[in-house]
Amino acid sequence: MTVERKIFISPQDIGAVKFACAKCHSAVILPIEKIADGDIGILIARTCPHCRTVSGFNAGMKSLENLIAFNLLLAQLVESLKGGNLELSFEVGFPDDFA
Numbered sequence: 494m495t496v497e498r499k500i501f502i503s504p505q506d507i508g509a510v511k512f513a514c515a516k517c518h519s520a521v522i523l524p525i526e527k528i529a530d531g532d533i534g535i536l537i538a539r540t541c542p543h544c545r546t547v548s549g550f551n552a553g554m555k556s557l558e559n560l561i562a563f564n565l566l567l568a569q570l571v572e573s574l575k576g577g578n579l580e581l582s583f584e585v586g587f588p589d590d591f592a
């Protein structure tokens with residue numbers, strides 16, 4: 494018999510979004526309720542304050558627009574699902590040695 498573990502999270506489970514530099518892994522963690530309040534595009538497009546590596550996302554890039562739109566939608570999901578008869582969840586992966 495094979496046992497497979499799956500983890501699903503709902504939008505209500507998401508407390509924050511982490512933006513990390515791919516080079517030095519310095520990170521900013523933004524609470525989900527603060528996403529709509531701030532200019533998330535500036536956070537994504539900025540140069541890493543720790544190692545000065547550029548993010549590679551610049552104003553006018555479709556990829557930056559997509560990241561901004563995704564994060565704004567993520568922040569609005571909980572409110573959007575209220576009152577409806579639908580449950581939404583995301584399957585997340587984890588390493589095999591996850592306890």
